[in-house]
Amino acid sequence: MQVHTMHIPDGFINAPTSAVAGVIAVIGIAICLNGARKQLDEKTAPLAGLVAVFIFAMQMLNFPVAAGTSGHLLGGALAVILIGPYAGALAVSVVILVQGLLFADGGLSAIGLNIINMGLVTAVVGWFVFRGLVKVIGVSRPKVMVAAFVAGLVTVPVSALAFVLEYAIGGTGTVPVSTVTFAMVGVHILIGIGEGLITALTVGAVFLVRPDLVYGVHDRLPKRLLVTSNSVTTPANGT
Amino acid sequence: MSKKGVWVLVGVGLVVSLFLAGFVSFYASSEPDGLEKVAEDQGFLATAQDSANATLPTADYGIAGVDSERLSGGLAGVLGIVVMAVIGFGLFWLLGRSKKATAEKQGVDQESA
Numbered sequence: 001m002q003v004h005t006m007h008i009p010d011g012f013i014n015a016p017t018s019a020v021a022g023v024i025a026v027i028g029i030a031i032c033l034n035g036a037r038k039q040l041d042e043k044t045a046p047l048a049g050l051v052a053v054f055i056f057a058m059q060m061l062n063f064p065v066a067a068g069t070s071g072h073l074l075g076g077a078l079a080v081i082l083i084g085p086y087a088g089a090l091a092v093s094v095v096i097l098v099q100g101l102l103f104a105d106g107g108l109s110a111i112g113l114n115i116i117n118m119g120l121v122t123a124v125v126g127w128f129v130f131r132g133l134v135k136v137i138g139v140s141r142p143k144v145m146v147a148a149f150v151a152g153l154v155t156v157p158v159s160a161l162a163f164v165l166e167y168a169i170g171g172t173g174t175v176p177v178s179t180v181t182f183a184m185v186g187v188h189i190l191i192g193i194g195e196g197l198i199t200a201l202t203v204g205a206v207f208l209v210r211p212d213l214v215y216g217v218h219d220r221l222p223k224r225l226l227v228t229s230n231s232v233t234t235p236a237n238g239t
Numbered sequence: 240m241s242k243k244g245v246w247v248l249v250g251v252g253l254v255v256s257l258f259l260a261g262f263v264s265f266y267a268s269s270e271p272d273g274l275e276k277v278a279e280d281q282g283f284l285a286t287a288q289d290s291a292n293a294t295l296p297t298a299d300y301g302i303a304g305v306d307s308e309r310l311s312g313g314l315a316g317v318l319g320i321v322v323m324a325v326i327g328f329g330l331f332w333l334l335g336r337s338k339k340a341t342a343e344k345q346g347v348d349q350e351s352a
Contacts, residue, residue, distance in 0.1 A: 005342070006271070006272055006274060006275045007274075008274065009287040009288060009289075009290065009338065010287070010288040010289070010290055010291070011286045011287045012278070012283070012286055016336070027317040028340060033334065036331070036334045036335075037334045037335075038263065040280035040331060040334045040338070041335050041338040042335055042336065042337030042338065043245055044335060045328075045331040045332050045334065045335030045336070046245050046246060046249045046328065046331070046332075047245060047248070047249065047326040048327070048331035048334075048335070049249070049254065049324065049328035049329075049330075049332070050248070050249045050252040050256075050327075051327075052326075052327030052330075052331075053252070053253060053256045053320055053324050053327055054252055054255070054256050054321040056256070056260065057255075057256040057257075057259040057260040057264075057316070057319075057320060058318055060259070060260050060265045060267060060300065060316055060319075061259060061263060061264060061267045062266040062268040062269070062270070062272060063268055064268045064270060064295070065273070068270050068271070068276065069267070069270055069272070069273060069276040070267075070268035070269075070271065070272050070273075071270065071272055071273050072267075085329065090330070090331075091327065094323070094326055094327055094330065095323065098319065098326065100290070100292070101292065101317075102292075102295070102297055102318075102322060103292075103295075103297055103299065103300050103315065103318065103319065104289075104290040104292035104293045104295055104297075104298035104299060105290075105299070106290070107287075107288070107290050107321055108290055108291050108292060136307055140337075150301060160273070160274075163274065164333045166347040167299075168292060169348055171283070171286075172283075172286045173278075173282070173283025173286050174283070175281045175282055175283050178279060179281055180283075182276065183277040183280065183281055184273070184274070184277050186274060187277060188273050191272075191273050192321045209244075209248060210244060210245070210248060210325065213248070237283075
């Protein structure tokens with residue numbers, strides 16, 4: 001197995017920029033710890049743990065996107081849809097920490113950059129895109145899957161743009177920012193399609209068995225989908 | 240059923256994750272990913288340095304000393320899942336332990352579509 005899941009390695013972005021990113025990441029994680037503590041309860045905590053584990057597994061599975069190029073799930077959109085923005089960002093951040101510290105995937109000095117791009121930015125973007133969409137189109141299994149697809153898709157090029165911003169500020173390479181922007185966004189739209197598909201299928205599967213556990217729609221579930229005291233009421237017609 | 244149901248879902252999810260990381264990962268694409276490809280094509284890949292952790296026996300999702308690529312990568316995947324499970328479930332249990340489940344309450348959401 002030749003795993004190429006390469007997050008930002010050491011060296012791409014200079015030390016000062018990486019250090020500032022580290023500080024921002026720590027602040028972001030602190031905010032998320034506080035937010036997640038208020039939101040999680042004994043019912044939702046196990047699912048949050050599973051989401052972190054699942055995203056780690058999925059990030060190992062690079063899929064081909066174009067000639068000589070692969071992509072892998074970032075997982076931010078998936079995480080925030082299932083367990084909320086704070087816990088979701090934390091789950092991806094834990095994945096990135098374990099990858100960097102245990103498997104040397106992504107540079108140590110770049111951990112802050114990677115957490116910002118793949119954990120924090122995707123969480124914010126994925127959350128607002130998903131919530132905005134379900135507000136407009138409503139909540140049913142197909143609609144939730146469509147919203148999850150779009151949210152997943154959008155997070156990837158935006159995450160790539162976050163890298164471009166970091167490159168513009170502190171990139172050590174001499175390639176013009178415009179060139180990097182064009183190349184990064186192009187390939188990451190393709191990867192985003194894969195991200196959207198995985199996000200939609202996973203959210204769709206959870207919604208099928210336990211719609212009440214999909215945090216992104218927890219306050220918008222049609223009454224017939226609410227959990228009763230000892231069973232889940234599922235729609236008879238499947239809408 | 241709700242609490243038990245959550246653990247059934249979590250159990251199934253853990254088995255799937257173990258299978259993906261321990262077995263399916265062998266078949267993952269080994270082409271460079273988006274960022275690496277761009278860096279290579281545009282000419283700034285050379286600015287990458289090896290992680291200070293690159294000498295770890297678990298670096299690059301393998302287990303040093305295990306010759307079979309399939310076994311080495313699979314074991315690394317399983318190790319990753321175990322570590323993630325300990326940290327993930329531990330962290331979120333700590334964050335959620337103080338609160339009883341609130342989503343169980345019926346009819347609290349006036350907003351529901």
